[in-house]
Amino acid sequence: MDEASAREQALSSHLALVACREGHGNTHLFNELIRTAYVAWFLQQDGYGSEPAGTFKTAEHAVETALELAHQSNEWVLAEDTICVFERLLALNDRQLATAPLHKVIDAERRLRRFLAGTANSPVPETDQTDMP
Numbered sequence: 001m002d003e004a005s006a007r008e009q010a011l012s013s014h015l016a017l018v019a020c021r022e023g024h025g026n027t028h029l030f031n032e033l034i035r036t037a038y039v040a041w042f043l044q045q046d047g048y049g050s051e052p053a054g055t056f057k058t059a060e061h062a063v064e065t066a067l068e069l070a071h072q073s074n075e076w077v078l079a080e081d082t083i084c085v086f087e088r089l090l091a092l093n094d095r096q097l098a099t100a101p102l103h104k105v106i107d108a109e110r111r112l113r114r115f116l117a118g119t120a121n122s123p124v125p126e127t128d129q130t131d132m133p
Contacts, residue, residue: 023075
């Protein structure tokens with residue numbers, strides 16, 4: 001992946017995190033965060049990263065909780081104690097975009113589309129509490 005494309009993709013994710021952290025999130029921005037987490041998961045499955053599965057599960061649960069809060073109170077914000085999880089996953093994705101060949105990134109995005117078109121709740125396997133960050 002060329003440097004400009006990787007930077008643009010990473011910037012989109014980082015801006016989504018800033019907005020969601022500050023209470024200025026929306027459905028699109030929360031989707032951007034979880035999309036980035038899932039692409040990072042798929043790239044990690046191909047050997048680009050070693051973040052515990054629990055980190056990805058924490059991100060999933062944080063987005064689910066934030067969306068529930070938004071639908072109940074119209075407050076679009078990530079829980080403060082989950083910000084560091086997203087920072088870790090975005091840093092992982094930044095490294096992945098800088099090192100993974102373009103065909104691996106395209107494959108990860110293809111896998112994401114297949115997951116979204118399917119019926120599974122998550123591409124990340126359930127973990128036990130010892131695997132949580």
